[in-house]
Amino acid sequence: MTSETRETFGQVGIWSSALHRSRVDDAGRAAITEAVTELEELGYGTLWIGGSPSPEDAAAVVADTRSVTVATGILSIWDHSAADVAARIATLDASARGRLVLGLGVSHGPMVPQYAKPYSAMVAYLDALDSANPPVESGHRVLAALGPKMLKLATDRALGAHPYLVTTEHTAESREALGPDALLAPELSVVLDTDLDRARTTARNMLAMYLQLPNYTDNLLRLGFAESDFDGGGSVRLLDALFALGDTEHVLARTRQYLDAGADHVALQVLTAEQGGAGLPLAEWRALAEAFGDEL
Numbered sequence: 001m002t003s004e005t006r007e008t009f010g011q012v013g014i015w016s017s018a019l020h021r022s023r024v025d026d027a028g029r030a031a032i033t034e035a036v037t038e039l040e041e042l043g044y045g046t047l048w049i050g051g052s053p054s055p056e057d058a059a060a061v062v063a064d065t066r067s068v069t070v071a072t073g074i075l076s077i078w079d080h081s082a083a084d085v086a087a088r089i090a091t092l093d094a095s096a097r098g099r100l101v102l103g104l105g106v107s108h109g110p111m112v113p114q115y116a117k118p119y120s121a122m123v124a125y126l127d128a129l130d131s132a133n134p135p136v137e138s139g140h141r142v143l144a145a146l147g148p149k150m151l152k153l154a155t156d157r158a159l160g161a162h163p164y165l166v167t168t169e170h171t172a173e174s175r176e177a178l179g180p181d182a183l184l185a186p187e188l189s190v191v192l193d194t195d196l197d198r199a200r201t202t203a204r205n206m207l208a209m210y211l212q213l214p215n216y217t218d219n220l221l222r223l224g225f226a227e228s229d230f231d232g233g234g235s236v237r238l239l240d241a242l243f244a245l246g247d248t249e250h251v252l253a254r255t256r257q258y259l260d261a262g263a264d265h266v267a268l269q270v271l272t273a274e275q276g277g278a279g280l281p282l283a284e285w286r287a288l289a290e291a292f293g294d295e296l
Contacts, residue, residue, distance in 0.1 A: 005159070005183060006264055008069050008099075010045015012255060012288075012296050015073055015187050015267035017051030018280050021060040033064045035280045040068040042289035043296040048073035048103070048162075048187070048267045050277070055080060055088035062096045073162055073187065073267065074105035074144040077121060078114060082128030086136050102129075102136055103162050105144030119149055126157045142183060146170075146219045151177040159183045160264075165207075165216055167241045168261040169223055175262025185265040186258055189277070190244045190251050192270065192284045199245040202273045204233030207242070244268075248291035255292075 019036065021029045039047055046069040049057050053072045061070045075085070089097060104125065106118035122143070129136040143154040145161040151174055154161040160183025161174060171186055178184055189206065193199040210216045211230045220229070220238070229235040239245065244254035255266045270284045271277050289296060 008045075009183065009185060009265040010043075010069075010296055011259065011265055012044060012292055013046030013048055013069075013071075013185075013265060013267045014039055014044050014285060015048035015050045015269040016280070017049075017269075017277050019047070019049045019061055020051065020053055020057045022054055022056050029060075031280060032061075035282060036061050036064045036068075038282065039285060040065045042285065044285075044289065045069060045296060046071055046101075046185075046265065046267065050074075050187075050269065052076050052079060052107070055085050058100060058102075059088060059092060059096075062092060062100055067099065069099050069101060071101040071142065071162070072103040074103045074164070076107040077104055077125045078107055082125050082136075083132060086129055086132030086134070089136055090132075090134055097140070100140065101159070102141040103144065104141060104158075106150075119153070122150070122153065123157075126153075142185065145174070146215060147222075148177055155179060155182045160185065162187070162267070165189075165210055165242060166219070167223055168257045169241075170219070171258050171261040171263050183265070184263050185267055186263050187267045187269055188244055188255065188258060189242065189269045189271055190284075190288070191246075191272075192248065192251065192287065193245065193273065194247050196245060198273060200236065200239050202271050202276070203239050203243045203245060206271050206276050207239070208233045248287055251288060252291055252295075 019032055021032055048071050050073045058072050106122055138158050141158045142160050142162045143158050145151040145154045146163055155178050162185045164187045166186050175184055191199040191202045229238040244251045258266045269277055270281045272281050
């Protein structure tokens with residue numbers, strides 16, 4: 001990855017499904033504006049709008065910020081046509097378009113009635129983005145890639161890959177598959193709680209849904225986990241491999257493990273016992289920014 005791209009994304013970003021202005025009332029929108037403004041001031045390199053955002057959600061976060069990179073993590077290709085996405089992005093001014101990265105994914109069969117031939121569907125979607133006027137160029141898009149075919153596509157047709165719910169071992173394998181030049185920006189879920197039993201409960205509450213989706217469980221099985229690791233919301237072995245559970249120093253150490261394995265950037269999703277990943281955990285974001293310091 002070029003030094004310019006590495007500087008654009010930074011080493012550490014924030015991934016949050018609570019940054020959808022389209023899903024909340026006026027008070028909620030005001031809270032999101034305050035949150036993204038502070039996240040930018042704290043120094044995070046990239047703000048990832050999680051949980052199947054819309055182009056409008058992305059445009060709103062860009063409008064609320066000045067210079068931080070904003071990425072969708074991940075926009076479902078089944079929910080928004082390539083033509084509509086390209087048209088909405090085209091309405092942004094040049095400086096805004098320059099810091100918006102379109103993260104794209106094929107979602108999951110159990111969640112999408114029309115789900116079919118996901119790889120071919122992604123290729124067609126990228127073709128449509130290329131042919132739009134103006135196009136959404138490959139340097140402004142990343143793919144939610146877990147397996148070899150989609151990782152290859154992320155190298156050939158995008159800036160790189162944004163894998164979700166992956167281990168450091170998957171990160172190392174992905175780096176090898178992508179080659180040295182493509183962006184690799186995995187998501188890492190974090191629970192800032194030194195009571196490990198409680199932290200694991202918080203993690204399991206989030207993980208339970210994903211363990212119903214074959215794209216994730218198949219990938220975990222490929223990485224050497226067993227079906228029994230999925231019981232009860234996830235074994236301790238599985239939780240320790242997928243999450244950073246503990247204090248800020250542990251989160252720093254886990255993030256460095258992903259960077260050492262080949263990640264260029266790590267997108268931290270902070271979960272809380274009260275809200276899971278649905279809230280705006282400003283106290284936790286502040287604590288992590290202080291702990292990372294210049295490493296952001």
